[in-house]
Amino acid sequence: MHDIRSIRDNPAAFDAGLARRGVEPLSPRILELDQERRACQTQAQELQARRNEASKLIGAYKKEGKDAQPLLDEVAAIKEKMPQLEEREKELGAELDRILASYPNIPAPDVPDGKDEHDNVEIRRVGTPTEIVGAKQHFELGEALGLMSFDLAAKLSGARFTVLRGQLARLERALGDFMLDIHTTEYGYEEVSPPLLVKDDAAFGTGQLPKFTEDLFQTTNGFWLIPTAEVPLTNLVNDAILDAEELPLRLTARTPCFRSEAGSAGRDTRGMIRQHQFYKVEMVSITRPDQSAAEHERMTDAAETVLKRLGLPFRTVTLCSGDMGFTAQKTYDIEVWLPGQAAYREISSCSNCGDFQARRMKARFRAKGEKSTQFVHTLNGSGTAVGRCLIAVLENYQQPDGSILIPDALRPYMGGLERIALNG
Incomplete structure (x- = not known):
């Protein structure tokens, strides 16, 4: 298995290693999956932060006698959205791992190049x-x-x-x-x-x-x-x-x-x-x-x-x-x-x-x-x-x-x- 972070940082080096083995270059799908999965993670973190913030505001609104229903509705929507994001992140991660698992190890620098x-x-x-x-x-x-x-x-x-x-x-x-x-x-x-x-x-x-x-x-x-x-x-x-x-x-x-x-x-x-x-x-x-x-x-x-x-x-x-x-x-x-x-x-x-x-x-x-x-x-x-x-x-x-x-x-x-x- 390969480190997706090193691939993300230098995909050309990874492709060069694969080429030494006679393997086709990196599938573009890998970086697409990685980007989408990280987007899911970022969105989930932002939603969790907003949920925490809204929950605090709800308590403050109730103390001040303000209408907290919009905030309650927002928290409910976030609560419904979070599992969907988590499930999607798992699906993307599983597909990414499946593709990464198909690639061989990269040869060490001192390994001689050759076909057979x-x-x-x-x-x-x-x-x-x-x-x-x-x-x-x-x-x-x-x-x-x-x-x-x-x-x-x-x-x-x-x-x-x-x-x-x-x-x-x-x-x-x-x-x-x-x-x-x-x-x-x-x-x-x-x-x-x-x-x-x-x-x-x-x-x-x-x-x-x-x-x-x-x-x-x-x-x-x-x-x-x-x-x-x-x-x-x-x-x-x-x-x-x-x-x-x-x-x-x-x-x-x-x-x-x-x-x-x-x-x-x-x-x-x-x-x-x-x-x-x-x-x-x-x-x-x-x-x-x-x-x-x-x-x-x-x-x-x-x-x-x-x-x-x-x-x-x-x-x-x-x-x-x-x-x-x-x-x-x-x-x-x-x-x-x-x-x-x-x-x-x-x-x-x-x-x-x-x-x-x-x-x-x-x-x-x-x-x-x-x-x-x-x-x-x-x-x-x-x-x-x-x-x-x-x-x-x-x-x-x-x-x-x-x-x-x-x-x-x-x-x-x-x-x-x-x-x-x-x-x-």
């Missing part, structure tokens, strides 16, 4: 891409081990689901535990076990609704299955006023995530890259405005640490203005190397949303000794996508005989197991 992923800017590369002659993709490896089945999942649920069994199921669990341990013990995130179903307000607060309705799954009684733990974690401060001393607030969770993958027909149809259900470890930070830029770097470092400890080659890119998500003002994507595809693929996305989500959620903080409040800044990042990390481990640690070496960092989580092999 081809214009993203690589800022660092860690590790050398693994070279494996005849490298297989994860689904070939998993199916050959007899521990990954898409056919069984299709019988149960249809396409874009997976059944993992035995040591692959354990490896998925181990990866999630490993990530949570890093984020909680080394980076100070508090582990949370949140609901997986949320109401409309929560999905609206983090920007999933109304724009991305088709990307979500909804129950028959109106709940939404979370597409990421960002939704419940960020909404823990919905409509809250925090003390400045509490910030930054850092939260993490491992949850199943559910996405309809609307519009992705034909993309990554084989394997686990793009699923309707998957596990992800999410990080969320709630900060003061002056903390969020540094927190963004810190959060990205936490996600990168997971990959470094696992010995997985990766690169980090700054998304260009045209490739960022709806709520982000700046995003770093971390892309892990997959030998089976001979390509880097996204495994984490860390975004600073500024006060965009906070305005939708009415999430604020108050500095010590001050009466006024300010909107917090919110950040979110994958720390990381567990399924995609499983894919990366399978492909980077595959052996000529089809077995999979277990990275040293994961062996304590796997009971000391060093290798996953057929019938192993």
Whole structure:
């Protein structure tokens, strides 16, 4: 959500920000609604002042024996007019909010301009891409081990689901535990076990609704299955006023995530890259405005640490203005190397949303000794996508005989197991 006052004061700057995202300029209707709503507010204030003045005069007229009926009639008319103005102001405000909610966040000044992923800017590369002659993709490896089945999942649920069994199921669990341990013990995130179903307000607060309705799954009684733990974690401060001393607030969770993958027909149809259900470890930070830029770097470092400890080659890119998500003002994507595809693929996305989500959620903080409040800044990042990390481990640690070496960092989580092999 955007601040209507800043738009009113400098609509050209807002249009320039939208243009960087490839979005059409500001609708004139926004400023018209704002002007009409403020006119209603002004008229209501003037009428209330006149009502107070007339009420005092009525008492004086009665004491002096003057005819107060005209004043009584005026007060009655004002009393009748006030609710109409209040209702009209609410209608205008609701329409204004509806239109404002459809506009994406404005890119930060240091975000590179561009149209799509081809214009993203690589800022660092860690590790050398693994070279494996005849490298297989994860689904070939998993199916050959007899521990990954898409056919069984299709019988149960249809396409874009997976059944993992035995040591692959354990490896998925181990990866999630490993990530949570890093984020909680080394980076100070508090582990949370949140609901997986949320109401409309929560999905609206983090920007999933109304724009991305088709990307979500909804129950028959109106709940939404979370597409990421960002939704419940960020909404823990919905409509809250925090003390400045509490910030930054850092939260993490491992949850199943559910996405309809609307519009992705034909993309990554084989394997686990793009699923309707998957596990992800999410990080969320709630900060003061002056903390969020540094927190963004810190959060990205936490996600990168997971990959470094696992010995997985990766690169980090700054998304260009045209490739960022709806709520982000700046995003770093971390892309892990997959030998089976001979390509880097996204495994984490860390975004600073500024006060965009906070305005939708009415999430604020108050500095010590001050009466006024300010909107917090919110950040979110994958720390990381567990399924995609499983894919990366399978492909980077595959052996000529089809077995999979277990990275040293994961062996304590796997009971000391060093290798996953057929019938192993």
